[in-house]
Amino acid sequence: MTDAHDTGLPGGVAISHLSVYDWPAADGECGGTPHMHLACSEAYIVTGGRGVVQTLTASGYEATPLRAGTVAWFSPGTIHRLVNEGGLRITVLMQNRGLPEAGDAVLTLPPEYLTDPQTYARATAIPADAPEEEQERVARARRDLALEGYRALRQAGGPEALTAFHRAAAALVRPRISEWRERWRQGAEVDAMATGLQLDWLEQGQFPHLADAAVRSQQPSFRGKFGMCGRLDVYQD
Template structure:
């Protein structure tokens, strides 16, 4: 958080973050081109479709659903939604992420087969992409983990009854438990601080004090990293609010 006066918050509105996403066009075993199915545990995520055409497949305790995506569509979902982006024609999205970009900073678990969800080390062994690896190796890992997650995703979609998805939820929660203190700190610096700043500003205005308006700031930035291999596609990522 960057403070702008006593009650200022200079992150993106509400403590959110954004990324620019070009969805993978790699075909999978089922003939569908797209990204890696996964869920977030404490963050909602929104898509603003800026170009192309595709869909997002989702799986929740309420069932399986397909939401078409085209330029101008705004779609969003809450924590616990397993989602898989499908690229039908050059799908490009601006992604809005709760809690200062936490979905790209750890709040994501891929739908790997259960044997890879037993502990953080086993999970990382098939999901981590070394930043210093050659381009070809980073792409190989991204494709391999996508295909492995699709194996687990297909099993969840074809399962009978709620227990397989509930078991995945439990495994995901256990995997991220060691990171919760860091997540809480990010939330406190971001969304919580932004909400608190609004409360302080309302209190000031009730007292007839408009002093915080003199602390107004304007900021802009370009992506600090372009083309990162993300879960759903190649990402341009920004620092603001993270």
């Protein structure tokens, strides 16, 4: 081998296939759990059905329609809620593979559940070894709890409540930053550095990396996982 280039998906991304929950909520809309990422951008490629992604940022509230063929993406700090209006299916691309799986997401729970990592974990963890019916019950309960906090943020209407949520979310993940940094270094940073090295070689009239060309493929390592927004088919990073 000519370098230590990571063999994951291009650009340090992670991919999953999402069937958005059709569970009705108290407001009459069906869908997933509102949450926010702190260090990763996210992209949706809509492959079927229809729906909406509701978002909250410092610029205010927006609702982006989702139809087959739509590509929508948003940066860290965007609170987002998927609403399923009928058979909504999405291929999700996440920046910085390894970080989302390591907890780069905070649900919009009411403030009393955001006080410390242990309190937050008790309210959000889905027991992996529990029967599917129990996993679904927990997933629905945490979705409904997150919607309580989400509605309060929307109704507040000003930057103060949003800033308070950002502050609480940042404090929750702070103990994990060293772990995240190492995952980033082994994933997305490796990809970026590999491109720089390849450009250096090409500028010098060299091309050793071309002899290492390879084709890789993968099937989902887990199907139907209860995620934040729906049932997930996930791939090993």
